Amino acid sequence: MGKSMIKKITGHQMFIPIMALLLLAVVNLIVDPGFFKVTLGTNNSGDPVLSGSLITILDYGSELAILAIGMTLVTAASGGQDISVGATIAIAGSAMLRVLCGTNTRPETIQAPIIVAFLVACVVGMLCGAFNGALVSIFKIQPMIATLILFTAGRSIAAWINNNELPIVPDPKFKYFGGFIPGIPIPTTVFIVLACIIVIVLVLKFTNLGLYTQAVGINESSSKLNGINPTFIKFLTFVILGLCVAVAALIKVSRISTINYSVIAKDIEMDAILAVALGGNALSGGKFNMWSSILGAYVIQFLTTTLYKFNVQSDALSAYKAVVVILLVIFSAPAVRTYFSNLFAKISTSRKSGKEAAK
Amino acid sequence: MDNNRILEMRGINKSFPGVRALQNVDFSLNKGEIHALMGENGAGKSTLIKVLTGVYSKDSGTISLGDKKNVSIRSPQSAQNLGISTVYQEITLCPNLTVAENIYIGRGKSQITNWKKMNADADKLLKKLDIPARATQQLASCSIAVQQMVAIARAVDMDCKVLILDEPTSSLDEQEVEKLFGLMRDLKALGVGIIFVTHFLDQVYEVCDKIIVLRDGQFVGEYEIKDLPRVKLVATMLGKEMDDLSDIKGEQGTYSGENKDERVFEAKELQSDAGIKPFDFYIKKGEVNGFTGLLGSGRSECVRAIFGADRVLKGKVKMHGKDVKISKPLDAMKNGIAYLPEDRKVDGIIGDLSVRDNIIMALQVLKGFFRPFSKKQAEAFADEYIKKLNIKTASSDTPIKSLSGGNQQKVILARWLLMHPEYLILDEPTRGIDVGTKVDIQKLVLDLASEGMSVTFISSETDEMLRTCSRLIVMRDRKVVGELTGDDLTQNKIMSTIAGGE
Amino acid sequence: MSKKKLLKGNLFSRMSDTNLLLIITVAIFFLMYIGAIIFQGGGFTKPQMLFNILNSNAALIITACGMSIVMISGGIDISVGGVVALVSMSCAVYLDFHNGSIIGSLLIAIAIGLAYGIVQGVLVAYLDIQPFIVSLAGMFFARGMTTIINTKPFNVENNQAFLDLKGTRITVPGMGSYNRKGIYVPAYIEIGVVVALVLVIILFLVLRYTKLGRSFYAVGGNKQSALMLGINVKRTKFFSHLICSTLAGIGGYVYFLHVGSGSASHAMGMEMNAIASSIIGGTMLSGGVGNIIGTLFGVLSLSTIQNIVSSAGLDQAWWTGITIAAMLCIFLLIQSVVMKQRKRALKS
Structure with a gap:
């Protein structure tokens, strides 16, 4: 009885990310109990802000969590991943700056309302998504390869949009999205993520997006005979990811009010894919669990923040991250799991038979 | 030794x-x-x-x-x-x-x-x-x-x-x-x-x-x-x-309700890109008919063309005498046509999804992208058909891939029956499944027909076709070469029509 | 006679996927190069131009070949760029700070490659973890380790033996040209090119004529079938990763020999260039189709287009990225369309 219970818990998709989260929390608790302290202070402009490692994780994990939403859908439907998200963040961000600053790189005031700039970024993000989606769904090119195109060209296109200049947004309001709104001590990004999660939960609840993407990902030919249009569903998931990219770009650009084409959102595609995998979703597509992916994103950010706490250089960060990731995937690999469960079974049966022999 | x-x-x-x-x-x-x-x-x-x-x-x-x-x-x-x-x-x-x-x-x-x-x-x-x-x-x-x-x-x-x-x-x-x-x-x-x-x-x-x-x-x-x-x-x-096997013999479609002679579906000069010659076809209300011919003679391709599963190149299609356009499966489903495909693994089951999701799939798609069934409703549908078709599964949450072949086929059948189609196409529904389920499916087909559903039945086993169909369309080399009804429905007659020449 | 007709009649559908894509690649490379000669003239008419392309891309050729093998057997390895950087840095530190020997540095390079291959191979083949995730972690690890070994980029200046080796030029007789002053300049290639070409030939033979080589194709074509055909799928996958990483190690050394420095930002994005070259060379990521000779031409096509772009005066940094991407896009579309046509041709 107890055994099947254990199996049920360990077999659950959320098991790995939750365990990883707990493990990280415990390690931090042992090393520095102050890790979890959240303090209310004031920032440079005198507004109240919360600070502490947990807040940092929630704040800086936002982009990743948002991307994980779109990446999960793309993975489920197409059985592949979009590796161009970092580069398309650069494109969307660059487009946003171009609208906000016009041709002048140091404007006194913004040239267009922020909402217009954001909408333009959304359109650009969705166009990039549509380009990837068309290659994948219509021309049947493997997703990783199709998105390799924008991955290679993205940052160059971003630089080209602003003629390789680095415009700076003058309006302090623009900083709110990646920072704090005066008077509210919680980072704005947390609200943005919440909004995104609410939207996707509503979409999954009130449409068949979830069912259709999973069906297409599991058996395309069969879905087609059930009246689903797999081409369109795949295309749609890429466009949704494009939208997520635009939101992430808003946060990224807002954090520094400008852009660095070669560095912005660098390697974020890898983290986003890892978030999906860490959440226990098969990278080969099919069934998915959205919550698990989002949790996976925060686990990765937790890890990053923890490593910083241990005074790891930012350049060397990736080496440690890699070790942790490898350990996690080894632990969650089916082959390893069956090996251990067989081992357990063997131990318990040998104990049992030992008892019987004793009788 | x-x-x-x-x-x-x-x-x-x-x-x-x-x-x-x-x-x-x-x-x-x-x-x-x-x-x-x-x-x-x-x-x-x-x-x-x-x-x-x-x-x-x-x-x-x-x-x-x-x-x-x-x-x-x-x-x-x-x-x-x-x-x-x-x-x-x-x-x-x-x-x-x-x-x-x-x-x-x-x-x-x-x-x-x-x-x-x-x-x-x-x-x-x-x-x-x-x-x-x-x-x-x-x-x-x-x-x-x-x-x-x-x-x-x-x-x-x-x-x-x-x-x-x-x-x-x-x-x-x-x-x-x-x-x-x-x-x-x-x-x-x-x-x-x-x-x-x-x-x-x-x-x-x-x-x-x-x-x-x-x-x-x-x-x-x-x-x-x-x-x-x-x-x-x-x-x-x-x-x-096994008395059931002999029972079924000669018990063909017995629908005698109203509109008995109405042509539910009719196609003229239909042709798809799967390499079949244009063909004419019709089916009446409550009729069970079938396509027969050797493997590769184009019988599956014909029904796929009817359902819009292959790209339709030309031809006119009528439902109840009215012109309709069927260019993709969804069009066919909207017109009340259901199609159980030949290859269960490739075209039928959606392996990792639960039995429940597999059952409601077609009806759900028909209902629309923005109107998903509630979990309760889906559960009710699934339970109804699991009971009705006697599907052996641990629960409706079980992934369909862990069921046996015959039970998978029943789930796919349930999917299409749930849609309450006017016209049901069954392409090799009994291939690779056990004798018991075979008989169940044959009986079901006859029951459905007697309730007024039109059914097209395809099988590699001619005796199975003879048992269920009242009219057979014979195919050879991707072309319709004959139609058999009544007393012509015998093994010998079918063989000689398939072989060609008198 | 009828047989002859049969052979001739459907050459298009008769040819294997691998050969068809190879021919397209080679043809496009030659068309492109001839086009460059006609429209750009100048440098492209001199053989040295081609040799320069080889000189600066020898490392890419080697890593791309490894990538092709992994891709043919249905996997992917995105850690190769990281391995190249790690090898460069390790060798640079060993040679410059510890005044090590050439042989020693070469052994370090191969050892790093082998170690990578064994770890990644075991994880992918025997633990059944997705190759993308494994090599992603591998890439992170390599890049991180490179910074941990030495944060600042630096040139190797204190090791004469190495500098001599780096400066070694092999003249190619009869391929030289006269410069503006009328002085004969002999054409040359670097040692790395010889290594690369020898490896290309060896790998071609391995893929074509050995049991292991054919197993790569079988496993990439259909894993399940390969198993049923009595092929040791796990071992084959393991070897594909072992070879790829070892080649990345050797490629790293050749890269190091060409640039003579260690830096954490070396070979940035090289994995993507290697994948792109393989694809342009006719390897399909879905596995089972590909050719080493094609990969060689893939690398050449990629760098030729870069040269065309820069000699056309579009030398802002972003144009290179955009043109490579555009070219990749075109090749992918060609592959996609050709394969679709072919499927249709086979159907009817």
Whole structure:
């Protein structure tokens, strides 16, 4: 009885990310109990802000969590991943700056309302998504390869949009999205993520997006005979990811009010894919669990923040991250799991038979 | 012990989580014997074969090969080295390699490939077995039947002692089956022991010497072919007396309600890109009709064209006398047409999804993207049909892929029945499923028709068609060549129409 | 006679996927190069131009070949760029700070490659973890380790033996040209090119004529079938990763020999260039189709287009990225369309 219970818990998709989260929390608790302290202070402009490692994780994990939403859908439907998200963040961000600053790189005031700039970024993000989606769904090119195109060209296109200049947004309001709104001590990004999660939960609840993407990902030919249009569903998931990219770009650009084409959102595609995998979703597509992916994103950010706490250089960060990731995937690999469960079974049966022999 | 014994399996046990697939199964085979391994789906035939070929490892029991007692077979490779070759129902060759490579790869100790010799050997072998393929051809460019023959050529050439044929005939036409049987008899004469798994009873009685029956993972018995007439065989497989089979005979569509003569569906000059000639077709309310013809004659392509599953090139389609346009499956579904596809694995099931999701899929798509069923509603639908069709599943949450073939087919059938179609197309609904389910499905078809549903039924087994259909459209070479009704519905008449000429 | 007709009749459908894509690649490379000669003239007419392309891309050729092998067997390895950087840095530190020997540095390079291959191979083949995730972690690890070994980029200046080796030029007789002053300049290639070309030939033979080589194709074509055909799928996958990473190690050394420095930002994005070259060379990511010679031409095509772009005066940094991407896009579309046509041709 107890055994099947254990199996049920360990077999659950959320098991790995939750365990990883707990493990990280415990390690931090042992090393520095102050890790979890959240303090209310004031920032440079005198507004109240919360600070502490947990807040940092929630704040800086936002982009990743948002991307994980779109990446999960793309993975489920197409059985592949979009590796161009970092580069398309650069494109969307660059487009946003171009609208906000016009041709002048140091404007006194913004040239267009922020909402217009954001909408333009959304359109650009969705166009990039549509380009990837068309290659994948219509021309049947493997997703990783199709998105390799924008991955290679993205940052160059971003630089080209602003003629390789680095415009700076003058309006302090623009900083709110990646920072704090005066008077509210919680980072704005947390609200943005919440909004995104609410939207996707509503979409999954009130449409068949979830069912259709999973069906297409599991058996395309069969879905087609059930009246689903797999081409369109795949295309749609890429466009949704494009939208997520635009939101992430808003946060990224807002954090520094400008852009660095070669560095912005660098390697974020890898983290986003890892978030999906860490959440226990098969990278080969099919069934998915959205919550698990989002949790996976925060686990990765937790890890990053923890490593910083241990005074790891930012350049060397990736080496440690890699070790942790490898350990996690080894632990969650089916082959390893069956090996251990067989081992357990063997131990318990040998104990049992030992008892019987004793009788 | 018998000198002729080449294979002896004793007390084989194999369990999967929740299922005891094989319980204490014994199996033996002599030199130059052809054994039919029979059983319903889920009886344990596949598991037994996979244990023998090293795909699964057995939990307990012993396997002896000739003089070698208690051999361990850990992988398909070690099975091959021990002289056990297998030809599976699905092609297990590599489509991207050449025919010659597919015959010789993974064999022998040599680390270097001698292309010239390999191609020459392969050509010789292909010629000997009369297989229409060239050694240097890429396998993907051969037809499925030829690919199957290549797989057999490979097994034959491996100098095997035990040859396992796991439903090799399901994608072959009659001539090819004959050729295969010739091959099997040749091998038998050479002293090879053959295990033949099939669902076609005719074939069993044509080539086999002995029949071994499994049921629910247990060994039922070993019989000489002459001691076990067909009816008895079926009864043994099912574990009950089979009166149901004879019951169904001659009980054709009996719908006599109103609008009896209304043409529910009518097509003129319909043609798709799957290479069939334009054809005319209609079906009346409550009628059961069927497409018949040899494999590859285009019968599946016809119904796929009706459903819009292939790209429709031209033709006019009417429902209830009104012009409609059907260019994709969704159009057909909106018009009340349902289609159970020929290939259950590729076109039917959505493997990782639950039985419930698989059942509601079609109706859900029809209802629309923005109007998903509530979980409760879906649950109710699923439970209703699980009960109605007697689907054996642990719960409606179970992934469909863990069900047996027959039950998977029932789930797909439930999916389309839930849509309450006016016109139901069943393409080989009984292929590869056990006799019990076959009878269930045939009965269901007749019941549906008597309630006023029009049904098109396709099956490779003509007697099954004769039992259910009141009108048969005969096809040859991708063209409709005749239509049979009433007294013309006999085996002989069908055969002569298919063959052509009077 | 009828057989001849049969052979001739459907050459298009008769040819294997691998050969068809190879021919397209080679043809496009030559068309492109001839086009460059006609429209750009100048440098492209001199053989040295081609040799320069080889000189600066020898490392890419080697890593791309490894990538092709992994891709043919149905996997992917995105750690190769990281391995190249790690090898460069390790060798640079060993040679410059510890005044090590050439042989020693070469052994370090191969050892790093082998170690990577063994770890990644075991994880992918025997533990059945997705190759993308494994090599992603591998890439992170390599890049991180490179910074941990030495944060700042630097040139190797204190090791004469190495500098001599780096400066070694092999003149190619009869291929030289006269410069503006009328002085004969002999054409040359670097040692790395010889290594690369030898490896290309060896790998071509391995893929074509050995059991292991054919197993790569079988496993990539259909894993399940390969298993049923008696191929040791796990071992084959393991070897594909072992070879790829070892080649990345050797490629790293050749790269190091060409640039003579260690830096964490070396070979940035090289994995993507390697994948792109393989694809342009006719390897399909879905596995089972590909050719080493094609990969060689893939690398050449990629760098030729870069040269065309820069000699056309579009030398802002972003144009290179955009043109490579555009070219990749075109090749992918060609592959996609050709394969679709072919499927249709086979169907009817």
